[in-house]
Amino acid sequence: xxxxxxxxxxxxxxxxxxxxxxxxxxxxxxxxxxxxxxxxxxxxxxxxxxxxxxxxxxxxxxxxxxxxxxxxxxxxxxxxxxxxxxxxxxxxxxxxxxxxxxxxxxxxxxxxxxxxxxxxxxxxxxxxxxxxxxxxxxxxxxxxxxxxxxxxxxxxxxxxxxxxxxxxxxxxxxxxxxxxxxxxxxxxxxxxxxxxxxxxxxxxxxxxxxxxxxxxxxxxxxxxxxxxxxxxxxxxxxxxxxxxxxxxxxxxxxxxxxxxxxxxxxxxxxxxxxxxxxxxxxxxxxxxxxxxxxxxxxxxxxxxxxxxxxxxxxxxxxxxxxxxxxxxxxxxxxxxxxxxxxxxxxxxxxxxxxxxxxxxxxxxxxxxxxxxxxxxxxxxxxxxxxxxxxxxxxxxxxxxxxxxxxxxxxxxxxxxxxxxxxxxx
Numbered sequence: 001x002x003x004x005x006x007x008x009x010x011x012x013x014x015x016x017x018x019x020x021x022x023x024x025x026x027x028x029x030x031x032x033x034x035x036x037x038x039x040x041x042x043x044x045x046x047x048x049x050x051x052x053x054x055x056x057x058x059x060x061x062x063x064x065x066x067x068x069x070x071x072x073x074x075x076x077x078x079x080x081x082x083x084x085x086x087x088x089x090x091x092x093x094x095x096x097x098x099x100x101x102x103x104x105x106x107x108x109x110x111x112x113x114x115x116x117x118x119x120x121x122x123x124x125x126x127x128x129x130x131x132x133x134x135x136x137x138x139x140x141x142x143x144x145x146x147x148x149x150x151x152x153x154x155x156x157x158x159x160x161x162x163x164x165x166x167x168x169x170x171x172x173x174x175x176x177x178x179x180x181x182x183x184x185x186x187x188x189x190x191x192x193x194x195x196x197x198x199x200x201x202x203x204x205x206x207x208x209x210x211x212x213x214x215x216x217x218x219x220x221x222x223x224x225x226x227x228x229x230x231x232x233x234x235x236x237x238x239x240x241x242x243x244x245x246x247x248x249x250x251x252x253x254x255x256x257x258x259x260x261x262x263x264x265x266x267x268x269x270x271x272x273x274x275x276x277x278x279x280x281x282x283x284x285x286x287x288x289x290x291x292x293x294x295x296x297x298x299x300x301x302x303x304x305x306x307x308x309x310x311x312x313x314x315x316x317x318x319x320x321x322x323x324x325x326x327x328x329x330x331x332x333x334x335x336x337x338x339x340x341x342x343x344x345x346x347x348x349x350x351x352x353x354x355x356x357x358x359x360x361x362x363x364x365x366x367x368x369x370x371x372x373x374x375x376x377x378x379x380x381x382x383x384x385x386x387x388x389x390x391x392x393x394x395x396x397x398x399x400x401x402x403x404x405x406x407x408x409x410x411x412x413x414x415x416x417x418x419x420x421x422x423x424x425x
Contacts, residue, residue, distance in 0.1 A: 014041070014103045016076040016083075019096035021115070022066045029064055029074070032089050033057040034082035034107065041078025041103065057082070071095070079104045081128070087112030087138065097123060102152075104128050111137040121146040124153070131158040138165035147173040150180055157182050157209075164191040170223070174200045183207050191218035201228040210235045219247040229255040232262055240267045247274040256282040259289055267294040269321075278302045283309040292316050296323035296348070303330045310336040319343045323350035323375075332356045337363040346370045354381035361388045378404040381424070387411045394419050 020029055033039060035057050044051050045064045052061035066072065080103040085091040094110060096118040102125050110116055111134040119136075123146065132150070136142060145163070150156065159177070163169060172190070177183065186204070190196060199217070204210065213232070217224065227245070232238065241259075245251060254272070259265065268286075272278060281299070286292065295313070299305055308326070313319065322340070326332060335353070340346065349367070353359060362380070367373065376393050379402075380386060386409045394402055407424030409415065415423070 014078050015099060015101040016080065016103050017073055017097075017099040018094060019071060019073050019098055020090075020093045021071045021095050022069050022093060024069050025067060027066050027069065029066065029090050029093055031062040032083060032085045033059075033062055033080070034084055037080070037082030037107070038104065039080055041076050041080050044075040046072035046074055054080075073098065076103065081105060082107045084109040085111055085113055086134070096120075101125050102127050106130050109133070109135045109137075110139060111135070114138060114140045117141040117143070119146050119149065121148065124148045124151040126150075126153050128155075129153045130155050132156050132162045133158045133160045134164070135162045136166060137161045137163070139163075140165065140167050142166050143168050143170065145169065145171075145173055145176065147175070149173075150177060152179070154179050155182060156180050157184050159183055159189045160185055160187040161191065162189050163193055164188045166193050168195060169193050170195040170197055172196060172198075172200055172203065174202070176200070176203065178206050181206050182209055184209050185212040185214075186210060186216045187212055188215035188218055190220060191215050193220055194222045196220045197223040198226070199224070199228055199231060201230070203228075204232065205234050208234055209237060211237050212240050213238055213244050214240050214242040215246065216244050217248060218243050218245075221247050221249045223250065224248050225250045225252060227251065227255055227258060229257060232258065234261070236261055237264055238262045239264050241265060241271045242267050243270040243273070245272050245275060246270050249274065249276045251275045252277045252279060254278070254282055254285060256284065259286065261288070263288050263290065265289045265292055268292060268298045269294045270297040270300070272302060273297045273300040274302075276301065276303050279304045279306060281305070281309055281312065283311070285309075286312065287315050290315050291318060293318050294321045295319055295325050296321045297325065297327070299326050299329060300324045301328040303328065305329045306331050306333065308332070308336055308339065310339070313340065314342050317342050318345060320345050321348045322346055322352050323348045324354065325352050326356060327351045327354045329356050331358050333358045333360055335359070335363055335366065337366070339363075340366065341369050344369050345372055347372050348375040349373060349379050350375045351378040351381060353383060354378045356383050358385055359383045360385055362386065362391060367391060367393065374400045376400050376402045376405045378407065380405060380409055381407045384408050384411070387413065389414045390418060394422050
């Protein structure tokens, strides 16, 4: 069936137009209105039927039956504050967002609209929007983002998962978030966008209130090869980069000053975990991050990482957790002497160097200043190339957890004297 164009004029105040597609006769479409909202709008269903007036989230007229399968344009005019699919309902019927003149939307999301393939450039007319949480999550047919889409959304504070799971999205517009100066989180904003090729240099320059970049580029693994040098330069309130670049397998290097201005960071948990082509760590990378307490899993499974800068953690005196920090770094052959000398509050070296199969020795006194440690579980598990003497960690008082600490480290000179539990036996 041919598209039926709405009689509402384009750019009429309070207008929202979407294209849907039905596939069978007498098929219904339900507007995804939410209980906590205000509604007073007219809807034209695009099939020549009479218009309906909607005044409540559960108004019976929000459901419309299309007698013939086809493509239709639905036009809404008036006030509608909460319009959200949230991965349920008739999400798969949405094809295009054709026009938006703000209807008072405070919540607007197309989460799970897997057939959405077009967003009008004037969707930026959303002055009332306060959150973009999951706005286009799992819109797997979406290939591009209109430039300036959020320009008018100056009150948005939350971009959580805004494009998460958009697996065919291959680029991010320059200045996408330039007017969103109140945003505090980009949690998983581009998570699982596996085809993104690059990150614009100034993408976050104006987002000075951000506190979380957790999972922001999680699993952008196919084509993302580099990180802009000053990507986070103006985000001085950030406290967490947990999983930020996790699984970005094509990234080959980290800019030296990437975190130079992020002096409030508390956690780098899993930040570069699984970055399989990362071959080196810049000296001084964390020099200014003096409040960090957690480096667990940060370089886990970076299988091409061959060395560790000698003074990498010198300034991070508040760290308590180095669990699995370098686990699975297959070609790492040595540990710098004194690597942890200044980290006197550490309680966990859980699996820190496990499965580093080329690691040749443990520096004398490596853990000499780490008197608070309670966990050496699997610290050197399966590091079969280790020789020389293992530190006698099992003699510490009180004895820390050491199960499997030296499993399969049979070439150690003092292997016979290591307690069976520490050998994983």
